Amino acid sequence: MTKDEIIEVIKVVIEDNLDDVSAGDIDPRKSMKDYGANSLDMIEVVSCSMRELNIKVPRAELAELQNIEALADKFLEYTDA
Amino acid sequence: MPDNILNFSLADFFFNDNPDVLGAPSDFEEWMAHPAVRKGFSFFEQVLLEAPRVSTRILSNLDGREHRIINLTSYNYLGLSTHPEVIAASKAALDKYGLGSSGAPLLSGTLDIHVEFARRLAEFKGKEDCLLYSSGLGANVGAIQGIMRKGDYLIMDEKCHKSLVDGGTLSGAKMLFFAHNDLDNLQMMLEKAKGKRILVVVEGVYSMDGDLPKLPEILDLCEAYNAGSYIDEAHSTLIFGENGRGVAEHFGVEDRIGVSFGTLSKSFGGVGGFVCATKSLIRYLKGYSSAWNFSCAPSPAVTGGLMKALEVATRDSSLRDTLWANVSYLKKGLEGLGLDLGGSESHVIPIIIGPSGEKLMGYAGAMQKRGLFLQPVDFPAVPAHARRFRISVSSQLSREEMDETLTIIEDVIVKGAD
Structure with a gap:
């Protein structure tokens, strides 16, 4: 799976979980917070994305990530594993 | 389970993929x-x-x-859970009323000792009225759930306690979390919620860091945006302020606080929680705060001890x-x-x-x-x-x-x- 494909998965999950956000408008260089996500929304988005990608990444490795692209990079490490 | 098993924590098993709804996640037992x-x-x-x-x-x-x-781990900050006068008062209440209240407060669970303790707590906090809960967590969950509705905005410091978050989730209100004590971030969120019913929630002492809220400035923002304020003084009641009334007293802003929450399990040395506010809000909460009206009233034996704990902690400093x-x-x-x-x-x-x-x-x-x-x-x-x-x-x-x-x-x- 490529990084772009992972970003597409995350975008769709964000659209499903946040109000007034469509996948096409999401810029991966931004944080989910920029689209109105609170910390509970972010947990939901991360969990649904991991389920979709069939991977499990420890939360402790996600805490310092700054944007959606960084999240995709981290997910990529686990899809390659 | 992967090689990096030690990087996992309880945060990683909240979502459960086990098809058996009564089973733990497939890799949880292996991890444990x-x-x-x-x-x-x-x-x-x-x-x-x-x-x-x-x-x-x-x-x-x-x-x-x-x-x-x-x-150095217990919350018995003032040693009141074993204070001889507190124990004696608790024993006396046990002898007089028995162990339990045997009813929800709206029906048969309200005893004169509950009414008197709530009156004293309201007076202590300088508010019109007070609602007593059997648990501190229940008081936060119940009060937030009783006040907030779908369409409202609950804006809380990101370091607020889980009970406040759970109350927000239960209420259906939109929840926004501002960066810890960050006034610009709070203002940005207030702008976003402008025109809606808004409640801003902070703590008196943040429980994992021991720091205080920037309370006067936060209240300035609440007033500028016509938002209500709710302070959780779980760790600060009986400890901060000249008279021990909490961080609101410490900052000299008690009259600007909308709802003042306290727990009875920390410096008070017992168990339970309370919220102090206007008579009108307390009356309303009695109808809609499930943790109060669908729960048995607090144990009279504990309440008797708590009433003495309040007296002991406030008769001098x-x-x-x-x-x-x-x-x-x-x-x-x-x-x-x-x-x-x-x-x-x-x-x-x-x-x-x-x-x-x-x-x-x-x-x-x-x-x-x-x-x-x-x-x-x-x-x-x-x-x-x-x-x-x-x-x-x-x-x-x-x-x-x-x-x-x-x-x-x-x-x-x-x-x-x-």
Whole structure:
């Protein structure tokens, strides 16, 4: 799976979980917070994305990530594993 | 389970993929069975064999044996849970009313002792009325759920307690979390919610960091945006302020607070919670706060003890003066050891160890072996890069116990002794 494909998965999950956000408008260089996500929304988005990608990444490795692209990079490490 | 098993935490098993709804996640048991994970969890649910005083006995999970320890983990900040007058008052209430209230407060559970204690708490907090709950967590969940509705905005500091978050989730209100004590971030969120019904929630003392809210400035923003204010004074009631009324008194802003929450399990030494507000809001909550009107009223035996605890803690300042003297002595000693105490401004003092969970658990074990019960606080309760110990200072601490504490901390954390 490529990084772009992972970003597409995350975008769709964000659209499903946040109000007034469509996948096409999401810029991966931004944080989910920029689209109105609170910390509970972010947990939901991360969990649904991991389920979709069939991977499990420890939360402790996600805490310092700054944007959606960084999240995709981290997910990529686990899809390659 | 992957090789990096030790990077996982309880945060990773919340979502459950087991098709059996009554089963734990497929890899949860495997994770819990790992020796290193088991060792980490062995610090939790250790059994105290005596009252939660500073000097008590513990049945250690580490070696299965009984040990006398210095306990800096309990919330018995003023030692009131075992104060002789409190015990006597509790026994008297037990004799008079029995163990339980045997009913929900709206129906048959309200006893004269509940009415009187609620009246005294409202008077103490300078509010019109007070609602008593059987649990502190229940009071926060119940009050927030009773006040907020779908379409409303609940804006809270990101470090607020889980009970406040759960109350928000239950209410259906839109929840926004502002960066800890960040006024610009709070204002941005207030702008976003402008025109809606908004409640801003902060704590008096943040429980994992021991710091205080920027309360006057936060209230300025609340007033500018016509938002209500709710302060959780779980760790600050009976401790902060000239009369012990809490952080709102400390900042001189009591009359600007909308809802004042307190717990009865920490400095009060019992169990339960309360919210103080206008008569009108309390009357409304009695109809809609499920944790109050669908729960049995507090135990009269506990309520009798609590009423005495309030009296003992407020008839003079001796207990909190002793506590603050102890805070000052311990902080000076810890700072002298070069430890990272974060931004603590209170009797809750973190010792921040850093990102290594292994180091944290190693220190916890070594300190316990030497007779110091200091609970490790791990991710996800605190950020992964700032795992820590949390000292709950008590007025019961003697100078000798504080010196011994400092020696053990120096030996283990500073010098690295096993």
